[in-house]
Amino acid sequence: MAMRRRDLFGLGGLGGALGLLGGLAWPGAKRIAAKYSTAAPEPPREFDCGSDPAAAPAGAAYSARFAPPAYLAAGSRDGLHTPAPWAPRTTDVREFDLSVIETTLEVADGQNFTAWAYGGTVPGPIVRATVGDRLKITLRNHTHAPHSVHFHGAHDVSQDGLGRVAKGEEQSYEFEAGPVGLHPYHCHIPPYVRHVGKGMYGAMIVDPLQPRPAAHEIVLCLCGFDTDGDGRNDVYAWNGMAGYYERYPLKVPAGELVRIYLLNMVEPDPIASFHLHAQTFDLYRSGTSASPHEHTDIVSLGPAERAVLEFRLPRRGRYMFHPHQSRMAERGAMGWIVAI
Ligand SMILES: [Cu+2]
Numbered sequence: 364m365a366m367r368r369r370d371l372f373g374l375g376g377l378g379g380a381l382g383l384l385g386g387l388a389w390p391g392a393k394r395i396a397a398k399y400s401t402a403a404p405e406p407p408r409e410f411d412c413g414s415d416p417a418a419a420p421a422g423a424a425y426s427a428r429f430a431p432p433a434y435l436a437a438g439s440r441d442g443l444h445t446p447a448p449w450a451p452r453t454t455d456v457r458e459f460d461l462s463v464i465e466t467t468l469e470v471a472d473g474q475n476f477t478a479w480a481y482g483g484t485v486p487g488p489i490v491r492a493t494v495g496d497r498l499k500i501t502l503r504n505h506t507h508a509p510h511s512v513h514f515h516g517a518h519d520v521s522q523d524g525l526g527r528v529a530k531g532e533e534q535s536y537e538f539e540a541g542p543v544g545l546h547p548y549h550c551h552i553p554p555y556v557r558h559v560g561k562g563m564y565g566a567m568i569v570d571p572l573q574p575r576p577a578a579h580e581i582v583l584c585l586c587g588f589d590t591d592g593d594g595r596n597d598v599y600a601w602n603g604m605a606g607y608y609e610r611y612p613l614k615v616p617a618g619e620l621v622r623i624y625l626l627n628m629v630e631p632d633p634i635a636s637f638h639l640h641a642q643t644f645d646l647y648r649s650g651t652s653a654s655p656h657e658h659t660d661i662v663s664l665g666p667a668e669r670a671v672l673e674f675r676l677p678r679r680g681r682y683m684f685h686p687h688q689s690r691m692a693e694r695g696a697m698g699w700i701v702a703i
Pocket of ligand 1: 509
């Protein structure tokens with residue numbers, strides 16, 4: 364009797380179909396048969412990536428070789444993801460110090476990186492203002508190379524941060540904050556990839572006159588570090604420390620609104636992404652609109668692109684997040700949000 368289609372793909376016909384495949388000479392047949400075999404599977408061998416030196420040992424955590432140093436305490440880097448609260452527009456000038464130093468940062472356990480760091484950290488301090496506020500941003504250059512601060516957003520071109528601020532010199536940039544949104548700032552001195560790659564970037568949140576709905580706010584800036592100088596990033600990290608949010612998950616109350624200000628400042632990788640497990644989010648590209656552009660569980664961002672994400676985690680539990688570029692995820696950019 365001729366085999367009917369539903370026999371081949373129905374439950375009753377699956378074993379027979381696999382047996383048929385297993386008996387075929389075509390090399391792919393055995394692989395397919397093995398994949399769909401009803402026999403007991405072998406124990407999982409997580410992250411066994413063969414000869415890839417970045418691969419963690421089988422069964423280990425995702426980023427076991429790209430973890431924070433043991434001495435790094437819980438909460439020690441909270442300032443890097445916690446923005447100041449919304450504040451009403453002021454007639455005063457809001458001043459921020461983005462002076463730059465050269466410093467050695469341990470960006471993963473045992474992996475040092477010589478950074479040019481605004482305010483001594485990578486990413487630099489979070490700048491937050493309300494639309495229309497007058498800003499005065501001061502850069503003192505304590506390194507041996509020239510630098511600048513270039514802000515995204517709208518402002519007078521004379522304050523655009525293209526001029527060189529030489530070693531030992533100081534410059535202030537003054538402009539009106541706008542438009543509403545999330546805007547990166549970064550050095551704009553060539554070679555650009557070197558200055559940005561050395562850690563010269565940060566986030567500027569420009570709030571609306573009426574605050575966004577109350578939420579647990581988190582800033583996540585994706586960073587890349589070329590620790591061996593070969594032009595390719597070796598370590599990736601949210602807010603500058605590999606594996607920090609894997610060891611010390613972000614904690615939010617279950618059911619309450621969470622808002623993530625998300626930036627990709629990785630150079631020279633052409634794209635990165637943020638993927639949230641087990642929940643979807645409203646996506647506001649660049650944070651410039653009051654209405655979401657999309658409802659999704661992943662957003663891809665080119666260098667300097669950013670987004671605001673809003674979601675609630677309805678049930679207690681661990682929700683994973685990571686770039687969907689597996690090399691980034693497995694070299695330090697894996698993390699968790701825990702709903703408590
Ligand atoms: Cu620079």
